[in-house]
Amino acid sequence: MQKALLCRLMVWSTFVTLCNAQCYFMPNMYTPGDLSNECKDLDGVTHPLSSKWKTENCEECSCGQDGISCCNIAAIPMNYDTIKCQKIFNKETCSYTVVEQKDPGKTCFVSGWAI
Known part of the structure; x- marks a missing residue:
């Protein structure tokens, strides 16, 4: 039983390390007696x-009873030749491409991505 628990804990900790999600939480601001069924984001928009x-900043958000949770959805290139190559962000597709600095028509090999 303990081995199984230890194994699950190791797998979970590895998964959390690899994901490295960039998330944040904004609690709802309630006044006493308010039973609102919506959340208000930083732009004042209710959900x-x-x-x-x-969002336009490539985050996926959700409205819960306690507030709004948002996480980045753009995978960020981590392991590539930063001297020879550069990363370029496309805000419309929420994605990065990694290309050669001297020849942007050529893509570079990326061995690791983080979200």
């Missing part, structure tokens, strides 16, 4: 309880 949306 229904249990709804999900994507």
